[in-house]
């Protein structure tokens with residue numbers, strides 16, 4: 001893929017992405033209602049949990065599945081938390097994913 005995607009806004013029901021192409025400038029702005037319209041695996045692959053390091057939620061979830069049961073352990077395995085903000089933006093999101101896994105919210 002030539003270009004990159006950036007997450008503009010996310011909540012439980014709404015997500016918007018911009019896709020930039022090096023050749024064409026902004027070529028796509030897409031928003032989707034998340035209520036079962038998009039495969040959760042796709043959402044995990046395109047949603048960056050650690051924005052500074054561009055680490056997708058899928059990589060964070062894989063680390064948690066493999067036993068990383070704290071934010072520190074997830075950071076050690078994935079490299080999250082080592083970006084410019086030093087984990088201020090991603091730490092709470094990672095903690096929520098760990099808690100969700102422990103409570104059976106996702107597997």
Ligand code: FES
Nearest residue numbers: 050052083087090
């Ligand atoms: S968002 Fe993860 S280090 Fe900044």
